[in-house]
Amino acid sequence: MSAENLGSTGFDERPVPFSTAGDRPWGEGLRSQVWFGDPGKTGFMHRSWLRSEGLPDDTFEGRPVIGIANSWSELTSCNIHLRALAEHVKRGVWQAGGVPFEFPTTSAGEPLVRPTAMLLRNLMAMDLEETLRMNPLDGVVLLAGCDKTTPAYLMGAASVDLPTLLITGGPMLNGKYRGTDIGSGTSVWRFTEAYRAGQITADDVREAEGCMARSQGHCMTMGTASTMACVSEYMGMQLPGTAALGANDSRRATAAHLAGRRIVEMVAEDLRPSKILTRAAFENGVRANAALGGSTNAVIHLLALARRVGVELTLDDFDELVRDIPVLADLMPSGRFLMEEFQDAGGTAGLAATLGELLHRDTPTVTGRTLGENYDGAEVWDREVIRPLENPVKPVGWGIAVLRGNLAPRGAVIKQSAAKPELMTHTGRALVWDSLQQYLAEADDPDLDVDASDILIVRNVGPKGYPGMPEVGNMPLPRKILEAGILDMVRISDARMSGTSYGTIVLHVAPEAAAGGPLALVRTGDRVTLDVPNRSLSMDVSDDELERRRAQWSAPVVAGAERGWIKLYTEHVVQADEGCDLDFLQGRSGAAVGPQAF
Ligand code: FES
DSSP, X not given: OXXXXXXXXXXXXXXXXXXXXSOOTTOSSOTTHHHHSOOSHHHHHHHHHHGGGTOOTXXXXXXXXXXXXXXXXXXXXXXXXXXXXXXXXXXXHHHTTOEEEEEEOOOOOTTTOSSOTHHHXXXXXXXXXXXHHHSOOSEEEEEEOSTTHHHHHHHHHHHHTOOEEEEEOOXXXXXXXXXXEEOTTHHHHHHHHHHHTTSSOHHHHHXXXXXXXXXXXXXXXXXXXXXXXXXXXXXXXXXXXXXXXXXXXXXXXXXXXXXXXXXXXXXXXXXXXXXXXXHHHHHHHHHHHHHXXXXXXXXXXXXXXXXXXXXXXXXXXXXXXXXXXXXXXXXXTTSSBOHHHHHHTTHHHHHHHHHGGGSOSSOBOTTSSBHHHHTTTOXXXXXXXXXXXXXXXXXXXXXXXXXXXXXXXXXXXXEGGGSOGGGXXXXXXXXXXXXXXXXXXXXXXXXXXXXXXXXXXXXXXXXXXXXXXXXXXXXXXXXXXXXXXXXXXXXXXXXXXXXXXXXXXXXXXXXXXXXXXXXXXXXXXXXXXXXXXXXEEEEOOOHHHHHHHHHHOOOOOOTTTTSHHHHHHHHHBOOGGGTSOBGGGXXXXXXXXXXXXX
């Protein structure tokens, strides 16, 4: 089902016969019939109140009940169109003989949530998980699109393991500024750095604001949202050829309609995430991410998702599995183009065709066909955007590298395709700040003692420390450096960075400083060495000296951690090398039906 044939249905529109085969914890038949199939008081209660929604009395006679989980929120602008998209899913569900129920969950919008939307990913996943478990649902379509909403929904649904199909919201139109294309996030960094360096005015910046997000949809660079959308498709959880379709492209509405039909069939086939999200599917996701020049955030999200479904996936896999994968998609921030050009060039189907046997082609997908069958016959229409293997954007060896050493014993990552080649092996003096705020307060000081060979380190911005591990690893360069015309320096932190960012930036240092990792012990003036070819990140400080420093160290006080969600989060979040999930959410809860209350 490539983007080119979304117009043909290929579906039988009659209600599907439901298979009773399988290992369902609620017994034989539809899970929803535990609620609706009872002729007595309990069934009366369940059916009667739903009649207030105008449903005929035969609605619940053996039809699959499909949840449509919607991360729509006016606080999540990238998901603002998902209410409308849900209507198309519903049409498909009704048409195939199912019964759709749309429901909201916690949402997590990247641009607004402080300190970071990442703090809400696990809450959103837990919200979805419990909503699915507690309601009479046989399958679910997930509507997501912003950076954290997609992984959150996949994590929650994977833990429950009902038949699940993801539809992401699609990218917005290209930004257009004074005759040039500008990309979400990527151009924000460029505009604001140019402004700080005095190269453009505040009016220029204000004008650019209105030119960037000029339609519905998620960020149109290969940032985290586009990355997670495409990677999810290659892992088998989205309809093929749909991840890169524009938010306002009518083919996306068609895809939503087809998703509604298909989820009803998936219920009949008992096709659940546990059958799709295999180790091979994760390998496809990791490898596709490298070919896309995708976000470092995918590392954290896929590690967390793998732990939900019990697949062995390690941080080192993100380095070792991609050593034969070149960057093929010429997309910002690593390249030149945006998602509109990617889709027009052939999109996810075209890239899959280019990768060929570099992806496992026999992995199952939501279509019921294998990944290879899904993309049979796909073509590329513009080889400037989706490059051939023999003429890549970056050759093999430019994927995400995993670094270790006495500064990051459990690992750190660097996105090589977004880094400066001359800095990949570099020793310099460490300049260390204990908080982002402290760094920002000093970064523009004309008397700051800094030069381009120094290594900037900001700590206590990890999962526990900030909390939530915000996207601040690409901290802005000191004004003095920018004014000297220098656009990159080695930066190290326990934070993440936006998938739309670029630079020689070492991220996800684990264990983080707030958890007592050695990053907490490095001091200004220490010599630090980044050696990407040898996968090393170290400080030239003796073990004895580090022990002396450790004896003087105490954990920082984390604002807001005394109550509520942030308390629960900081007490239970696992480190970046394990995906930043909560320890008690790893694994599956399952779809067993709870006891009745009346
Ligand atoms: Fe939501 Fe970029 S801010 S996708």
